[in-house]
Amino acid sequence: GENVEQHPSTLSVQEGDSAVIKCTYSDSASNYFPWYKQELGKRPQLIIDIRSNVGEKKDQRIAVTLNKTAKHFSLHITETQPEDSAVYFCAATNTGNQFYFGTGTSLTVIP
């Protein structure tokens, strides 16, 4: 099956700085890569996703990049704000049904 590794496990940034979280995957057939944000005590919520036919996708301050050759994808958050503090999970799938999740990155934005 697929193996997804996520780094770093914790990340602290100053408000206004950028944050980058990286994930690698093992199955070259994986073709859909969502990112979820989970605030303390809440459910994971999709913030952005990318399919394997594109290399980058942006949504306001959030962007995701995908390198299929190297089998890694990254989440970029610019101009971070305190409300960006949360745990972020990456995932990969090649079937649309079984998502394989990374172990999460706890992001703290320091005001």
Place this chain on the structure above:
Amino acid sequence: DAEITQSPRHKITETGRQVTLACHQTWNHNNMFWYRQDLGHGLRLIHYSYGVQDTNKGEVSDGYSVSRSNTEDLPLTLESAASSQTSVYFCASSAGTSIETQYFGPGTRLLVL
């Protein structure tokens, strides 16, 4: 509004008891999933269903079972609860058989004493 709900939100039980966690969605989604979330492990798939009468084992299915008698519900049963099953359980759903975003329920926090 369409949504996905879970009940109970918190549950304390004893080792050896049977426990059932409910998941209900009103989106008419075909696919439903159960995950457990533990520190250091992220979200791990327990069971999933592609439709009525269909169930499949996930990565960590031992000690759990599911049944799908209608589109809206996928209850998760712990046959004989063990302390290792103390966790937060999330149900999720997605629309079809192609690659679709999964939407998560609010979670059930289960403590097995």
